[in-house]
Amino acid sequence: MSNRRPLIAGNWKMHKTGKEAVEAAKALKALVAGVTSVEVMIAPTFTTLAQVSAEIATSPIALGAQNMHWEPKGAFTGEIAADMLVDAGCRYVILGHSERRQFFGETDQTVNKKIRAAVQSGLSPVFCIGESEAEREAGQTFSVLDKQIRKGLESFVLQDLQALVVAYEPVWAIGTGKTATKEQAQEVHAHLRAELGQMFGADFAQRMRILYGGSVKPSNVKELMAMPDVDGALVGGASLDPETFSQLVHYQS
Ligand code: PEP
Numbered sequence: 501m502s503n504r505r506p507l508i509a510g511n512w513k514m515h516k517t518g519k520e521a522v523e524a525a526k527a528l529k530a531l532v533a534g535v536t537s538v539e540v541m542i543a544p545t546f547t548t549l550a551q552v553s554a555e556i557a558t559s560p561i562a563l564g565a566q567n568m569h570w571e572p573k574g575a576f577t578g579e580i581a582a583d584m585l586v587d588a589g590c591r592y593v594i595l596g597h598s599e600r601r602q603f604f605g606e607t608d609q610t611v612n613k614k615i616r617a618a619v620q621s622g623l624s625p626v627f628c629i630g631e632s633e634a635e636r637e638a639g640q641t642f643s644v645l646d647k648q649i650r651k652g653l654e655s656f657v658l659q660d661l662q663a664l665v666v667a668y669e670p671v672w673a674i675g676t677g678k679t680a681t682k683e684q685a686q687e688v689h690a691h692l693r694a695e696l697g698q699m700f701g702a703d704f705a706q707r708m709r710i711l712y713g714g715s716v717k718p719s720n721v722k723e724l725m726a727m728p729d730v731d732g733a734l735v736g737g738a739s740l741d742p743e744t745f746s747q748l749v750h751y752q753s
Contacts, residue, residue: 504707504708504709504731505537505538505539505709506537506538506539506709506725506731506732507538507539507540507541507665507709507711507731507732507733508538508539508540508541508732508733508735508745508748508749508751509540509541509542509543509564509592509594509626509667509711509732509733509734509735509739510540510541510542510543510735510736510739510740510745511543511566511594511597511713511734511735511736511739512524512542512543512544512545512566512739512740513566513599513736514545515545515740516544516545516548516740517548518547518548518551521544521545521548521551521552522548522551522552522555524740524741524742525542525544525552525555525556525561526555527742527743528540528542528556528561528742528745528746529555529556529559529561531742531743531745531746531749532559532560532561532746532749532750533559535560535749535750536560537752538732538749538751538752539560539562539732540560540561540562540749541561541562541563541564541591541592542556542561542562542563542564542739543563543564543565543566543592543594544563545566546565546566546580546588549563549565549585549588549589549590550588550589552589553588553589553590554589557589562591562592563588563589563590563591563592564590564591564592564593564594564626565580565585565588565590565592565593565594566593566594566597567580567593567594567595567597567600567614568580568581568582568584568585568593568595568614568617568618568623569581569614569617570610570613570614570616570617571617572617581617581621582617582618582620582621582623583621585621585623586621586622586623590623591623591624592623592624592625592626592665593614593618593623593624593625593626594625594626594628594667594734595611595614595615595618595625595626595627595628596608596611596614596627596628596629596648596652597628597669598628598630598669598671598674599674602671608647608648608651608652609651611627611651611652612651612652612653612654612655615627615652615653615656615664616656616660619660619661619663619664622663623663624663624664624665625663625664625665626665626666626667626711626734627652627653627664627665627666627667628667628669628713628734629645629648629649629652629666629667629668629669629692630645630648630668630669630670630671630674630713630714631644631645631670631671631672632644632671632672633671633672636670636672641688642688642691645668645688645691645692645695646695649666649692649695649696649699650695650699653699658700658701658704661700661704664708665708665709665710665711665732666692666696666708666709666710666711667710667711667712667713667734668685668688668689668692668710668711668712668713669712669713669714669734670684670688670714672714673713673714673715674713674714674715674736675715675736675737676714676715677715678714678715679714679715679716679717679720679724680712680714682720682723682724682726682727682730685712685724685727685730686727686728686729686730689710689712689727689729689730690728690729692710692729693705693706693708693710693729696708709731709732710729710730710731711730711731711732711733711734712724712730712732712733712734713733713734713735713736715737715738716733716734716735716738716748717737717738717744717748718738718744718747718748721733721747721748721751722751722752725751725752733748735748
């Protein structure tokens, strides 16, 4: 049994107006009140961060953002800097999500710069990696993930990464209803932990939380969380409804 505290994180993507986001946060606050064994995080849209932050201020729910720019300020129309997220109440930031990689030109290099900027501002990066269906079928899962993790964390030293969380999100399982089996998730998580151990030492790798993401729902969360190297979940669709998301948080009951 590891002493890594599980993290159940909700990625609200491009959903919910301010009113809807605050209502959902309020409902979730009541539904997860008193939960201490699991850490809970929600990542709403940029425009609703401050409102949601105020709503969850008196609760243990942590706030996360879904993306950021790596520069601290400047002429980058439409972008948001790490300190702005901190200012809005964020503790976490999701970086390198496959939708950012697929639709917005995110690369291992930009993710690397973003992780560095996040760490410098005191944010915990949730660093997403994952293989496509074609890559899995071609037997390239580990080599794709190794490249993403090595490039994403290139030139970091151990002390930079104390707050890092890795999220393994097979692209073929995101928003598709297809979930990796618990054995597939465990196999990859164990591999990633070994890889992180080679890069930064076994002690660090043992402390590091590795989340699984990809169609996590109440019907599969328990078996995934029972795997020794699965330390939590990054959840899209099933995080939008507070009742459903709270069932994920309460996976042990
Ligand atoms: C995600 O977007 O990170 C995700 C895992 O989405 P879903 O749970 O909807 O597959």
